[in-house]
Amino acid sequence: MSRNNSKSWLYLLPAILFLGIFMVYPLIDVLIYSFEEGYNFASQTFFDIGWYNFSYVLHDAYFLQAVKNTFLMVIITVPLSTGIALLISVGISSIKPLRNLFQTIYFLPYVTNTLAVGLVFMILFKKTAYSDGLINLLINWFGGSSIDFIDGPYWAKMFVMCFYIIWVVMPFKILLLTSALSSVNQHYYNAAKVDGTSRLRTFTKITLPMISPTIFYLVITGFIGAFKEYSNAVALFGTNLNAAEMNTIVGYVYDMLYGDSGGYPSYASAAAIILFAIVLTITCINLLVSRKHTYYV
Amino acid sequence: MKVVLQNLTKKFPNRNKKGTDVIAVNDFSFEIPDGKLVGLLGPSGCGKSTTLFMICGLEEPTEGNIFFGEDNVTELPPEHRGVGVVFQNYALYPHLTVRQNIIFPLQNLKGADKLSKEEMNERVLEAAKLVQIEELMERKPSELSGGQQQRVAIARAMVKMPMVLLLDEPLSNLDARLRLQTREEIRRIQKETGITTIFVTHDQEEAMSISDVIVVMKSGELQQIGKPQDIYDDPVNLFVAKFLGTPPINIFQGKVKGGKLYLTENTAVLDVPNVADQDVTVGIRPEGFIPDEHGSLSCNLVRVEVMGRDISVVSTHPACENPNVRSIIDADIEIDPESTTVCFSLKPHKVLLFDKETGKRIYFT
Numbered sequence: 001m002s003r004n005n006s007k008s009w010l011y012l013l014p015a016i017l018f019l020g021i022f023m024v025y026p027l028i029d030v031l032i033y034s035f036e037e038g039y040n041f042a043s044q045t046f047f048d049i050g051w052y053n054f055s056y057v058l059h060d061a062y063f064l065q066a067v068k069n070t071f072l073m074v075i076i077t078v079p080l081s082t083g084i085a086l087l088i089s090v091g092i093s094s095i096k097p098l099r100n101l102f103q104t105i106y107f108l109p110y111v112t113n114t115l116a117v118g119l120v121f122m123i124l125f126k127k128t129a130y131s132d133g134l135i136n137l138l139i140n141w142f143g144g145s146s147i148d149f150i151d152g153p154y155w156a157k158m159f160v161m162c163f164y165i166i167w168v169v170m171p172f173k174i175l176l177l178t179s180a181l182s183s184v185n186q187h188y189y190n191a192a193k194v195d196g197t198s199r200l201r202t203f204t205k206i207t208l209p210m211i212s213p214t215i216f217y218l219v220i221t222g223f224i225g226a227f228k229e230y231s232n233a234v235a236l237f238g239t240n241l242n243a244a245e246m247n248t249i250v251g252y253v254y255d256m257l258y259g260d261s262g263g264y265p266s267y268a269s270a271a272a273i274i275l276f277a278i279v280l281t282i283t284c285i286n287l288l289v290s291r292k293h294t295y296y297v
Numbered sequence: 298m299k300v301v302l303q304n305l306t307k308k309f310p311n312r313n314k315k316g317t318d319v320i321a322v323n324d325f326s327f328e329i330p331d332g333k334l335v336g337l338l339g340p341s342g343c344g345k346s347t348t349l350f351m352i353c354g355l356e357e358p359t360e361g362n363i364f365f366g367e368d369n370v371t372e373l374p375p376e377h378r379g380v381g382v383v384f385q386n387y388a389l390y391p392h393l394t395v396r397q398n399i400i401f402p403l404q405n406l407k408g409a410d411k412l413s414k415e416e417m418n419e420r421v422l423e424a425a426k427l428v429q430i431e432e433l434m435e436r437k438p439s440e441l442s443g444g445q446q447q448r449v450a451i452a453r454a455m456v457k458m459p460m461v462l463l464l465d466e467p468l469s470n471l472d473a474r475l476r477l478q479t480r481e482e483i484r485r486i487q488k489e490t491g492i493t494t495i496f497v498t499h500d501q502e503e504a505m506s507i508s509d510v511i512v513v514m515k516s517g518e519l520q521q522i523g524k525p526q527d528i529y530d531d532p533v534n535l536f537v538a539k540f541l542g543t544p545p546i547n548i549f550q551g552k553v554k555g556g557k558l559y560l561t562e563n564t565a566v567l568d569v570p571n572v573a574d575q576d577v578t579v580g581i582r583p584e585g586f587i588p589d590e591h592g593s594l595s596c597n598l599v600r601v602e603v604m605g606r607d608i609s610v611v612s613t614h615p616a617c618e619n620p621n622v623r624s625i626i627d628a629d630i631e632i633d634p635e636s637t638t639v640c641f642s643l644k645p646h647k648v649l650l651f652d653k654e655t656g657k658r659i660y661f662t
Contacts, residue, residue, distance in 0.1 A: 185386075187384050187386055187388035188388050188390060190355055190384065190388065191382070191384060191388040191390075193355060193376075194353055194355065194376070194380065194381075195402035195405050196374075196375065196376025196377075196402070196405045196406075197401075197402075197405050198405070201404075201405065205390075206390060209390075210391075210392070212392075295391070
């Protein structure tokens with residue numbers, strides 16, 4: 001028994017070392033940094049220990065903007081992307097011809113580079129000296145006036161941002177949902193059919209509960225992923241996100257470390273800890289809510 | 298309700314590797330009288346389940362018609378046929394409790410059929426009482442044993458008060474002891490409600506023990522339909538003879554010459570009047586052997602198995618196709634296990650002759 005135990009520890013050792021050095025140690029370090037007031041990078045000294053870093057961050061207009069942006073993105077993109085992905089998956093599952101083709105098409109964005117996709121979105125949405133962008137052409141066609149989506153009003157930028165995020169995260173959700181849907185045993189549908197169950201009721205009372213673990217997984221990882229949003233914002237609005245009013249919490253952390261106004265690891269750590277607290281809270285709420293509505297086989 | 302199948306055919310296009318059609322059910326016609334328990338019997342892949350699914354409306358027949366009573370229901374969707382179906386793996390919704398599972402079909406009813414909450418609960422309780430699961434109503438299917446799940450599935454099928462109850466391999470997921478219990482249970486429920494019941498099985502014992510009528514199928518074609526005992530005693534062909542009965546019928550290669558049946562070159566074992574001289578396949582039921590010192594069928598004794606009520610004599614014979622000749626005889630008769638040969642005479646009505654080529658029955662009395 002004990003020999004087996006030491007053996008298993010031996011097998012786990014590489015992973016434990018790796019995780020310890022690159023995950024656990026930095027996490028603890030971040031926590032320590034966040035409480036060290038007036039930390040100096042060069043001399044590695046600090047004045048005091050306390051809550052000042054948190055108070056600074058929470059009073060920083062840029063941080064508040066980033067929090068607002070992030071929350072908006074989360075609230076808009078997670079339900080929308082999951083919902084639309086579910087609709088598309090149901091569609092894909094219910095057709096027979098060209099099913100593989102559609103599956104491939106819907107999965108393509110997943111293997112496409114974020115920045116390349118960002119470029120495409122720029123072409124679609126950006127107003128330049130030469131063109132108003134494809135979308136504006138469409139808007140003009142329907143009699144509207146051009147909107148600058150990239151450098152224009154806040155809501156337009158937020159719209160493009162959310163549209164972009166939804167588009168990027170959808171393929172993975174579609175992939176998981178289609179496989180979840182196809183794993184529902186045909187027998188249940190046969191039983192429902194014999195009993196004359198309407199399609200809507202079959203979907204809500206049988207299909208949804210059966211794939212609820214997958215939906216739940218997608219919602220939780222979707223929330224976490226959306227809270228950690230950063231690279232997609234850069235792809236659309238460039239690195240100076242504060243100026244564009246489109247910064248995210250992770251973006252704020254990055255700026256505090258390496259940005260033009262950076263060099264403040266304490267503030268960055270405090271912001272990171274706040275983000276951690278937010279994600280933890282939301283995930284706990286998710287777990288509590290879903291416990292009632294998720295059925296595991 | 299009487300169920301009539303008329304020239305029912307089901308083809309599945311491009312199902313096999315060659316890309317040709319697979320005919321699951323071929324020109325199937327029979328009539329199931331009202332209020333009977335019918336067993337659809339056949340080996341795996343013979344189209345029994347497809348037939349059942351066509352009766353309940355989940356599969357559309359390629360050709361032919363299905364009548365319930367006088368009504369042609371071929372084009373009718375399942376919910377309008379008034380059928381209750383118990384699926385092979387029960388298909389109980391795992392996220393719903395037993396009560397929710399049973400009430401599910403009732404909640405689908407719309408318009409004039411719509412029931413009030415009280416009526417629904419009453420019907421659910423009635424169905425639960427019928428299969429004796431009143432105490433399990435709040436459990437999830439995963440918390441039930443196989444037999445209990447089976448009962449819930451039957452209750453769910455019966456709660457709509459269907460005209461016809463269909464069961465797909467109802468006993469195949471149960472262990473041996475439960476199987477005996479459950480088949481009696483099915484018989485009881487059928488008797489109590491008088492509902493026309495069709496069940497699919499590949500187990501001939503199961504079919505024989507509870508059915509009023511057995512329908513034997515092979516490769517999508519009807520072989521024989523009749524009362525269990527009649528089919529056992531009087532099979533129309535070699536397949537049916539082989540398929541029914543445990544231990545299975547003993548098959549010999551023999552010859553008819555001058556109205557006598559020969560299994561070996563020289564000794565005739567039985568008079569078979571009115572049969573032309575030809576090579577035949579001979580089937581002898583295990584209970585058709587009578588130990589007889591002067592018997593004409595001489596076999597090499599392998600062993601004697603005592604089963605209490607009777608004994609099973611295992612021997613070999615050069616003309617026998619089975620590895621062993623198995624005969625069941627009365628326990629009162631003593632067979633010396635040390636002797637090397639055992640001689641039998643035969644009960645004529647337990648000996649069946651079949652055409653060597655087609656397997657069709659040849660009648661000799």
